[in-house]
Amino acid sequence: MKTTFLMRLGFDVVAACLLLVALAYYWLGNLSHEWIGTCFFLLIALHNMFNWHWYGVLPKKRRTASGKFDMVMTLALLMAMLVLMVTSVVVSLTVFSFLQIKDNYTVRQIHAFSAYWAMIFVAIHIGIRWTRVMNAIRSALHLSAESSTRKLVLRLIAGAFALSGLQSAVALDISSKLTLQVSIDWWDFEASTAGFFLGWVSIVGLFACVSHYGFTGIQQLNRYRKAALTSRVTNP
Numbered sequence: 001m002k003t004t005f006l007m008r009l010g011f012d013v014v015a016a017c018l019l020l021v022a023l024a025y026y027w028l029g030n031l032s033h034e035w036i037g038t039c040f041f042l043l044i045a046l047h048n049m050f051n052w053h054w055y056g057v058l059p060k061k062r063r064t065a066s067g068k069f070d071m072v073m074t075l076a077l078l079m080a081m082l083v084l085m086v087t088s089v090v091v092s093l094t095v096f097s098f099l100q101i102k103d104n105y106t107v108r109q110i111h112a113f114s115a116y117w118a119m120i121f122v123a124i125h126i127g128i129r130w131t132r133v134m135n136a137i138r139s140a141l142h143l144s145a146e147s148s149t150r151k152l153v154l155r156l157i158a159g160a161f162a163l164s165g166l167q168s169a170v171a172l173d174i175s176s177k178l179t180l181q182v183s184i185d186w187w188d189f190e191a192s193t194a195g196f197f198l199g200w201v202s203i204v205g206l207f208a209c210v211s212h213y214g215f216t217g218i219q220q221l222n223r224y225r226k227a228a229l230t231s232r233v234t235n236p
């Protein structure tokens, strides 16, 4: 069971890397971009097959605030992925060109727009599941259940990611990418390729941190409310 989860986690890490690499369209060139994107969607299909049960527990999710948060963010991710997938087929110049679908500037813009949002929703998705991921890694590495030093080190790393994510969001002009504004400020891959990838990794870190702490905060609030309600019922 644990091994299966770790194997699935491995596929998810590869998918996240492909998504990140596909964002560097002008570094890859069209052909590699299209094949990397296509492989990414195959892994996403696999991810959905493995996690199909999640859709079955959706009605239960609506009962708590944290469940609602998870549901809204995951459905937003699904929406972004579907738009990205459909527009990929439409704008394709090689892999799906045999379909001879006519594209236009707006569809190409929507393709890039959904790609950037997909990355942000992936980060939020990771943040929501971070505790589960950490528990699986910890038990695979046979580490002790609780360690305040490890907790502190991980929190410091998370803080550093969040800070550098803020800086990178400005450097990569994320606000115009997420608001469908035309930006003439292309990333100069000749000047720094690593800067692009590190920048995006830290932006993912920033959104994952915010969603992880936001999500655990909502869960804690849920627990306090439940405990307060129970004590009111038992001690009226």
Ligand code: HEM
Residues within 6 Å of the ligand: 018, 019, 022, 023, 025, 026, 030, 033, 034, 035, 036, 037, 038, 040, 041, 084, 088, 089, 091, 092, 093, 095, 096, 108, 111, 112, 115, 116
């Ligand atoms: C992981 C999935 C994908 C991501 C994250 C992604 C992302 C992007 C981004 C960000 C751009 C715009 C680059 C820019 O102008 O700034 C782009 C352009 C493009 N993508 Fe994708 N893409 C993905 C999958 C695909 C697939 C599967 C295909 C086709 C099979 C495809 C075909 C294209 C084409 C043809 C363009 C150029 C559009 C133009 O002329 O402006 N993409 N993609």
